[in-house]
Amino acid sequence: MSGRICIVTGATSGIGLEIAGILAQKGEQVIGIGRDRERCARACAEVRAQAPGAKVTFETADLSSLAEIRAVARRICRAVDRVDVLVNNAGTFTVRRHVTPDGLETQLAVNWLAGFALTGLLLRKLCAAPRGRVVTVSSGSHFAGRMHWDDIQLSRRYNGLKAYDQSKLATVLFTRELARRLGASSTVSAYAVDPGLVRTRIGAKGGGRLVRLVWGIRARKGIQPRQAAQAVSYCALDERVEGKSGLYWKECAVVQPSCRAADLLDSLRLWELGEVLSGVRYPEAKQMRRQRRVYSTPHMPDPHLPRSQPHSPV
Numbered sequence: 389m390s391g392r393i394c395i396v397t398g399a400t401s402g403i404g405l406e407i408a409g410i411l412a413q414k415g416e417q418v419i420g421i422g423r424d425r426e427r428c429a430r431a432c433a434e435v436r437a438q439a440p441g442a443k444v445t446f447e448t449a450d451l452s453s454l455a456e457i458r459a460v461a462r463r464i465c466r467a468v469d470r471v472d473v474l475v476n477n478a479g480t481f482t483v484r485r486h487v488t489p490d491g492l493e494t495q496l497a498v499n500w501l502a503g504f505a506l507t508g509l510l511l512r513k514l515c516a517a518p519r520g521r522v523v524t525v526s527s528g529s530h531f532a533g534r535m536h537w538d539d540i541q542l543s544r545r546y547n548g549l550k551a552y553d554q555s556k557l558a559t560v561l562f563t564r565e566l567a568r569r570l571g572a573s574s575t576v577s578a579y580a581v582d583p584g585l586v587r588t589r590i591g592a593k594g595g596g597r598l599v600r601l602v603w604g605i606r607a608r609k610g611i612q613p614r615q616a617a618q619a620v621s622y623c624a625l626d627e628r629v630e631g632k633s634g635l636y637w638k639e640c641a642v643v644q645p646s647c648r649a650a651d652l653l654d655s656l657r658l659w660e661l662g663e664v665l666s667g668v669r670y671p672e673a674k675q676m677r678r679q680r681r682v683y684s685t686p687h688m689p690d691p692h693l694p695r696s697q698p699h700s701p702v
């Protein structure tokens with residue numbers, strides 16, 4: 389199927405910009421999200437130039453703000469009758485502890501909570517697609533991460549890497565729990581993707597000169613953003629990922645995430661925390677499994693559309 393409606397967060401630079409380009413070149417409709425209006429305009433022009441004739445638009449929203457996440461979700465819900473693909477790609481790294489307008493530690497807020505909230509707010513539209521997909525860009529850094537339940541916002545002992553690792557572990561736990569709640573027969577699937585080490589500026593944006601220098605040296609060993617974007621786009625579009633919801637992917641293959649990412653209690657606890665912090669309430673798991681009835685809307689495609697193989701349990 390082509391002409392899918394795809395949303396890509398953090399589409400103004402790095403991997404997200406390349407994902408937007410790849411999806412547009414494949415004939416999909418792309419709605420990019422970025423935090424800065426001018427950068428959105430530049431990225432939009434760049435993606436359109438790569439894929440003349442493609443339907444590409446950008447929305448401005450700072451995903452560290454829950455109010456802006458709600459506002460952009462509302463705009464998207466008004467603009468489209470379904471969302472085929474949501475790529476939760478936006479991410480940030482900050483050496484020093486920053487707090488969002490909602491009083492949350494920024495890396496946790498942008499890297500995990502924004503994806504959690506946006507997915508929840510767009511779930512109805514994802515369910516209205518014949519095959520909705522939520523692709524969340526995670527990281528191999530999650531292997532070093534753990535959930536610091538006694539101080540989840542690291543307000544006592546902040547360390548930039550510790551915060552990043554925790555936020556990326558949260559994205560894997562989120563993906564797994566989302567798939568579990570949706571259930572094996574859901575039309576919506578969720579994937580976490582590790583893009584590998586990639587030559588972008590992520591590590592240079594949130595620190596001083598020394599951090600930029602260290603990241604610059606490290607990033608030189610990384611792959612090009614286009615290559616990373618291809619692996620993410622694979623989970624967004626390829627038929628071969630059907631039936632593998634909730635899993636963790638690298639280089640277009642399922643790989644084992646850390647043991648901590650398989651902790652069911654942590655994923656339940658994190659889910660509850662996500663709902664409390666964001667104020668976005670998902671339907672109960674039982675209801676989510678009956679999503680076709682729960683989300684029945686006049687725009688919905690035929691509920692008797694053929695289904696692929698049932699998703700494997702996660």
Ligand SMILES: NC(=O)c1ccc[n+]([C@@H]2O[C@H](COP(=O)([O-])OP(=O)(O)OC[C@H]3O[C@@H](n4cnc5c(N)ncnc54)[C@H](OP(=O)(O)O)[C@@H]3O)[C@@H](O)[C@H]2O)c1
Binds near residue numbers: 450
């Ligand atoms: N590069 C790597 O080696 C690597 C490895 C593993 C995982 N990742 C993950 O890959 C994803 C993409 O990162 P990247 O490497 O491509 O870095 P990047 O070039 O810095 O891209 C990050 C994107 O997220 C956007 N963003 C950051 N904070 C935002 C906010 N508050 N609201 C809205 N958008 C925001 C950025 O916007 P601006 O353009 O305005 O900055 C940018 O478009 C991230 O989730 C990152 O954690 C990267």
